[in-house]
Amino acid sequence: xxxxxxxxxxxxIASLNGELDHxxxxxxxxxxxxxxxxxxxxxxIFDLTxxxxxDSSGIGVLVGRYANxxxxxxxxxxxxxxxKIRRILEISGILKLMPLYEELDQAVKALLIx
Amino acid sequence: MQPINEMKLEFxxxxxxxxxxxxxxxxxASQLDPTIEELADIRTAVSEAVTNAIIHGYENKAGxxxxxxxxxxxxxxxxxxxxxxxxxxxxxxxxxxxTSKPDMERSGMGFTVMESFMDKVSVRSKPGEGTxxxxxKTFGDSDKAVTGN
Numbered sequence: 001x002x003x004x005x006x007x008x009x010x011x012x013i014a015s016l017n018g019e020l021d022h023x024x025x026x027x028x029x030x031x032x033x034x035x036x037x038x039x040x041x042x043x044x045i046f047d048l049t050x051x052x053x054x055d056s057s058g059i060g061v062l063v064g065r066y067a068n069x070x071x072x073x074x075x076x077x078x079x080x081x082x083x084k085i086r087r088i089l090e091i092s093g094i095l096k097l098m099p100l101y102e103e104l105d106q107a108v109k110a111l112l113i114x
Numbered sequence: 115m116q117p118i119n120e121m122k123l124e125f126x127x128x129x130x131x132x133x134x135x136x137x138x139x140x141x142x143a144s145q146l147d148p149t150i151e152e153l154a155d156i157r158t159a160v161s162e163a164v165t166n167a168i169i170h171g172y173e174n175k176a177g178x179x180x181x182x183x184x185x186x187x188x189x190x191x192x193x194x195x196x197x198x199x200x201x202x203x204x205x206x207x208x209x210x211x212x213t214s215k216p217d218m219e220r221s222g223m224g225f226t227v228m229e230s231f232m233d234k235v236s237v238r239s240k241p242g243e244g245t246x247x248x249x250x251k252t253f254g255d256s257d258k259a260v261t262g263n
Contacts, residue, residue, distance in 0.1 A: 022165040023129035029219065053136075055161040059221035084154045084231075091230055092223050093211075 002050075003031050008108050011043040012036070017050035022057040029061050036065070042074035043111045047104060054085045059092045066097050077107040117184035117191075119145060127168045127177040127196065135181055135194075136160040142183045143190050148253040155231040156190070156251065162224040163194040163247045170214065171198030171245055189252040197244040204237050 001018040014032055018024070036044070046062060048054065062078070069076050076098040080086050089095055101107040121142055125131045136157040143156050160181075167179045182193040201207045207214070208229075213222035228235045232249045239245040 019133060021129075021132050021161055022169065023132050025219070053157065053161075055158050055165065056221045056223040056227045057165060059223055060219035063221060064219040083151075084158060087230065088158070088223070088227055091210075091226060092221060 001027060003028060005035050007039075007041060008045075008104075009112065010041050011045055011108055011111055012039045012041045013045045013047055013104065015047040015050055019053040020051055020058040020061065021053065021055050025057045025061050028058075029064060032061075032065050033068070036068060036072075042069070042072055044069050044074060044076045045104065045107045045111065046076065046078045046098070048078060048080040048082070048085055051080075051082065051085060054082075054088060056088060056092065058085075059088065059094055062094060062098070063092075066094075075111055077101055077111055079104055079107050115186060117186055119185040121183050123181045123183075124178050125181075127172040127175075127179050127198075129165075129168055131179070132161055132164050132168070135164045135179070139181065139183055139192055142185070146185055146188065146190065146253050152251065152253050156192070156249075159228045159231045159235075159249050159251075160192060160194070162228045163192075163249065166224050166247070167194060167196035167198065167245070169218070169220065170201075171196030173199065188254060189250065192249040193246055194249075195244065195246040200241040200243050201237070201239040201245055202241050204239055208237065 001024040004015045006013045020028060066076050078098050078100050123138060139160045140153045140157050177198055180195040184191045206212055208225040210226040211222040213220040232251045234250040236248045
């Protein structure tokens with residue numbers, strides 16, 4: 001599992017690659033948390049396009065980060081095309097907190113407008 | 115009903131074995147020529163069950179997890195067993211969003227994901243003795259018939 005970070009205006013983009021399960025959840029949590037602390041941006045996009053596998057451990061990681069983003073007055077969105085991962089996101093109810101987009105540009109725009 | 119093939123695997127309750135277990139189960143299931151989608155369903159459900167055994171069954175302590183896979187003509191049955199603490203209230207544990215470990219950022223969606231990705235999930239557990247989760251899936255079928263139950 002690998003996580004890369006980039007900035008687009010006032011938005012931090014965290015791109016997750018590989019497999020996100022319980023084994024990698026602590027790594028993902030720590031890595032994203034460290035980046036959030038030093039980030040000057042408030043909004044975050046979780047780009048899950050590069051994930052080949054995610055189970056409900058990933059939901060725990062995303063919800064936990066969302067709580068911290070929200071505390072700092074930020075908003076979050078998710079990009080995901082993988083049908084299985086989308087189904088997990090849907091049944092977990094997490095999309096009520098963080099809307100889902102297919103493309104990065106759509107998500108960046110949506111966070112800017114709102 | 116007799117399975118046409120069967121395998122048993124035992125491994126330590128280490129989180130690095132979550133990926134190992136789901137890959138093995140999917141590789142064994144591939145003998146029935148399932149779709150890529152169906153294999154992905156199996157990987158996800160096995161990952162959830164093994165993660166539960168590690169986090170909840172053994173509470174991250176050392177233990178042995180057993181996985182038995184049985185293949186029938188068009189279906190698979192996967193049993194995942196731990197000899198850990200067991201579940202006091204299975205019905206409660208299977209409720210969506212219920213988690214006994216909210217402090218660990220557990221989503222409480224494990225059983226819900228298993229039920230969503232498989233045709234049927236059954237749980238046997240005794241407090242102090244352990245838990246067996248059995249996952250059932252029929253391939254290439256929309257009528258959701260379950261064999262070997």
